[in-house]
Amino acid sequence: MVSKAKRKRSSSMESSGNSAVLQPVANAGFSLGNFKIPFALIIALAALAMTPRVQANEILFYSFAGAVLFLLTWFVYLFMQCQRSGEERSFELILRQQHYIQAMVQISVYSYWGYFWRPVYDHAWLIVGQILFAYTFDMLLAWSRRQKYTLGFGPFPIILSINLFLWFRDDWFYMQFLMIALGFMGKEYVRWQREGRNVHIFNPSAFALGLFSLVLILTNTTHLTWGQEIASTLTLAPNIYTFLFLIGLIVMYFFSITLVAGMAAISLFALSALYNATAGVPYFLDSEIPAAVFLGLHLLVTDPSTSPRTPLGKTLFGILYGFSVFALYTLLGALGAPTFYDKLLAVPILNLSVIAIDNAVRSIKSRELLNVWNDNWFGGKANLAHMSVWVFVFLLMSGLGKTDSKHTGDSLPFWQEACFSELPNACERLVQLESTYCADNSAWACNELGLQFREGIIVARDNAMARDYFAQSCELKFKAGCLNLLNDDLLAKEDPHELDLRLLLREGGLNLMENPLDELYDRACEHSWAFACENI
Amino acid sequence: MNRSESDLAGIGNKTEATAPSRTVGFTAMSIIIFFVAYWMSSQSSISSSVNSQMNSAESLPGFNKQAWLLPDDALLGFVEIPAGEFTMGSNPALDRMAYENERWSNLQRQGSVQLSSFYINRYEVTIAQFRQFVEDTGIAIDPAALQGDPSTPVSSITWPQAIAYTQWLEGKMRNSPQTPAPLMASLEAGAKISLPTEAEWEKAARTDDGRTFPWGSQPTSEFANFAGEGKRSVGFYACASCAFGLSDMAGNVWEMTRSPLQPYPYDAEDDDENLAEDALWVMRGGSYADTINNIRSAVRGGVDPGVRNNTIGFRVVISPH
Structure with missing residues (x-):
């Protein structure tokens, strides 16, 4: 067991780092201390349950009430345990760029899409509820494991990403909370050592989406969700491909995910064109790449911490995603399952392959091949060079009428x-x-x-x-x-x-x-x- | 154990906290996944069990529980309407309440229509009867349709749902020893169970003597549920003088037919024409919410096939197609 002295030493060491550390409140009499934060979040979730949107459906209300009750029970148990043992729980405030920029990009997608498909705006309160639940769950989970909680915008991209692809109808909304819980547990428990660091294997949103997609397919219960509508209504927003392309450039610029997203898109464009040339008919029904897949390859598969580190590995990862989606589309169609799951099922499997991909790339003896994306070739600005290629490809595809035009x-x-x-x-x-x-x-x-x-x-x-x-x-x-x-x-x-x-x-x-x-x-x-x- | 295996197992993870352990976490995750899978797979069986809970198997006096809750008599409530000619449409000289769409043509006030014999049910289809169909087929309907006294006519159902009931009943009757011999003989001769055509309905309501109401030509509130506030049990109004002894041919609920609403003269042969027009079906008889002029036997209303309304129901016929 870690001694109190050790924990205090650990706390003071962490406070000297780059991150801002909020010190625990002194234990004088009864005080919630840092537990005030999860308590406030639970109260906020309970307050949200009183809004007309939640009250409109009895099961939705009970879903929120159940979530509040569950979190409150966990909170009280953990708080009392800490009171008895004299342990404290702390958190550090770290605002990571990849979280808040990703969240802003996702919010822009919701805003634009929702303007043309109003159920998105109607769903906004429920997304807020999920974010409150996610913060509380994640915090209590970390504290239950005696870890310091990293407070930032982390839950935002996870929740927003999940809701861009799947949300349960009001009568089954409790499943949405379970899906979120599973995503965060996967992030906490399903981990491996990668390049000397203990990191989560799966992209949390993709893990939850992948598992739930599988269950929905196997039990033939897709109708309990808005999945099909979400996949098909994205195109109600005019010029959605151009919009996604532009916001994708922001993500690409900040997080160097161009190789993954760009190669996935190029692979899909190429496979679609090849199929069209040989079969005489388009592969996908209404576009060269369905809009929801185009969204997925920008915002779902591109989590830097669950994709390969090497440039060639990222290239392979993107190509594999493109091929997987292409194959899953046919496979799901042949099985009589909704095809919109194609973009969701591939990601967890690909996440499992990242170490293998990186190892395979590093085992390549050819220096020429390894250096094919060498940063030095582009004056240290490889990502901008990759983005230029992607911009060229997208403009070419648009010029050929393969994006927002008639198909x-x-x-x-x-x-x-x-x-x-x-x-x-x-x-x-x-x-x-x-x-x-x-x-x-x-x-x-x-x-x-x-x-x-x-x-x-x-x-x-x-x-x-x-x-x-x-x-x-x-x-x-x-x-x-x-x-x-x-x-x-x-x-x-x-x-x-x-x-x-x-x-x-x-x-x-x-x-x-x-x-x-x-x-x-x-x-x-x-x-x-x-x-x-x-x-x- | 090679590197990748140890990576996946998390062995060598120096930052792993002690409690709750990874085992607890994986157990909790497994429980969630199995719960979700079980719960979702049970959704369809839950809806079946809801249906079976609805299976009240009502035993209404006068209705045969063994025969789809149809009236408990020799012909399960079906009444034979003999073949022959009858006068269709209204003569405004005799019926001051006649509407323009009841006129046969520019040259003729009324027309003459020849029909083969057919069977029509004495009563409107009840909630109890329709509930049996819903329980048997699992068809999705407006729950309001099954609310209320089971012996009242079913309403708040669409035209296709009424057709689906007739097709279900035909399937049942064709394969059941409960079906009376004359009805079975008719079915075997090619007759079908369906909604009546408007000509069949009008003949059954006013016979061949051209009466204005099913009981005669004088308005009365003695034999029909109209200008009221709600549905009444089928057969509530005893009407020995009504045409063929049928009940509620005036009032209670409007009755949908299988004839498209189009101008007279009536001709069953042209029902399949004008496909570009929106579908609109004739309904007859008026309802509890209507005044006396709308419960006349010649009144022709129109119903959109997607509409559900508490004042609209149906009755069935067995007739040659």
């Missing part, structure tokens, strides 16, 4: 034609696209899906499923869907209605709800809808 895969008639021509995966993509639009309340798409299941040509015949889709189409007033529902022998089809076109022509992110009908038909004609060309 071939956005056109439903293209996939219908491709399916008819029996191009690889085209029919699966068509059904996937129709499913997405049906979920977005396109009555036409629901009727088309129903017809697919009734005909049984490109999917297995399933009349019960067909009826479900016809019912959905009918509830959206699509007369053909109603007639198909009435008569099992009918295959009634009809061109998309006005509201359908406003959904089907969004090209991923456009809001066409207010556009004049003429403009809508022009756009539909550009998308190869023959009936629209006749209406111009």
Whole structure:
């Protein structure tokens, strides 16, 4: 056991370092001392539970109440234990650039995305609640392990990163607190010695997201989360690729993650282009790289402490991420699981490989290869050189219309034609696209899906499923869907209605709800809808 | 043990604190993961058990628990409407309350429609009957639809949900020895269980004598639930003089049909036309919330197939398609 004297000596030694150290309050009578901070955080979390946003849903309220009760119990236990033993708990204030800059970048994403998809703003109070929970949990965990707590902005990027990819619906919000707890426990307990330092293996947010993603896939319970909506609504914000690219440059500049993010993006661009050239159809449905993946490769996979240290290692790490996402997209699709998990599942596995990657790179005997990214070649400014290459690649891709522009895969008639021509995966993509639009309340798409299941040509015949889709189409007033529902022998089809076109022509992110009908038909004609060309 | 193995195991970690140990941490993490996995996998079974808790298996007097809670009589509440011609639409000279959309054509006030024989249920579909369907299929509906006295007509359901009920009932009746022989014979001859067409509904409501209300042509509050405040149990109003002995063909809840709302003259053959139009289905009979003019047998209302309303329900027919 560490003696009190030793702990005091340790405390005074740490206070002489660069970090600001708050000294424990003298133990005179009853005083919470440094425990005031977690206590205040718990009170703040309890106060948040009283806000209308939390009170609006009973289970959400009980989730917050449960979190408060859990933290309070832990707090009282730890406090009493310290009182009995005379031990003190302390923290040091360290404001790390990678935490607050990353957090600011993430907040800018929420602000921009939320402006075009309001549920993000509605979720803001719940993010605040998670941050309060995370600080308290992390602090109590460190103090339970008799460690000094490092107070800074650390929990911000973890919580903001988790919520950029997955959040549970109000009725299951207690799972969100468990996911956060798991992330912080993973950071505290799942560690290894790396280059002489005891560091966590996994990116905390990616670890929690990866594990929960796996459970959600295996239990087929994705519908308990907003995962699918989060992945698909990012593109509602106009020019989202350019926006993510620009904020990505900030992160790249400060934290030298250009090799990881840039190589991951370049790999995905290259693989998509290769697939398109050989198969004749785009690999991803609505872009060369889905916007959520583009976000992930800037803000999820680039944690410097869980990625390789060597330049060539970072390059390999980025390429591996690109290949993993590419492979997982097909694998998840083949398993019938939602494909948006592709960007989440790869990260923990890659985190496990960083030592191996660094060791492999260091075992290379070729000096030329090892020095390929040598800092000296760029006058000591290698990162700026890497960023220049990335800027060039992004501008090139944008110039070729591979980022924010219209994408071939956005056109439903293209996939219908491709399916008819029996191009690889085209029919699966068509059904996937129709499913997405049906979920977005396109009555036409629901009727088309129903017809697919009734005909049984490109999917297995399933009349019960067909009826479900016809019912959905009918509830959206699509007369053909109603007639198909009435008569099992009918295959009634009809061109998309006005509201359908406003959904089907969004090209991923456009809001066409207010556009004049003429403009809508022009756009539909550009998308190869023959009936629209006749209406111009 | 090589370097990487010891790295992963954390051996040689000089900064590792003593308590709670890494074992405690891993145990806690494992518990969280297993709890989450178990809890999530149980979500679907929880919803099933909620459904089974709803399975009250009500035994209502006059309804057969063994036969999907349909009326407990020889034909499970179905009444045969004989084949033949009847007069459809309104003649404003005889019915001052007639609306414009009840006129047959520019040249003709009323029309004549020939129908084959069919069966129609004496009562509107009740909450208890619909609940059996919901429990059996797990269909997602507005919970409000199942609230209230189980012997009152179901409402707050959409048109596709009403159709789904008829399809479910047909599946059950085709495969059950409980189905009375005449009904089974009709089904085997190609008839289907569905919503009535508006012509079937109107004929069942006013026979071939062109009466204004199911009981005759004089307004009365004696035989119908209208201008009131809520639904009443089906069959609450005894009406021996009503056409074919059917109950609640006027008032209680509007009844959805399988005919699209389009101008007269009525022609079942053109129901599949005009697919570009938004779907709107005819509903008949008025509801507890309507005044006397809206519970006339010729009144034609329109219902959006996505609408759920407490004043709208349905009854079923077995008819040739």
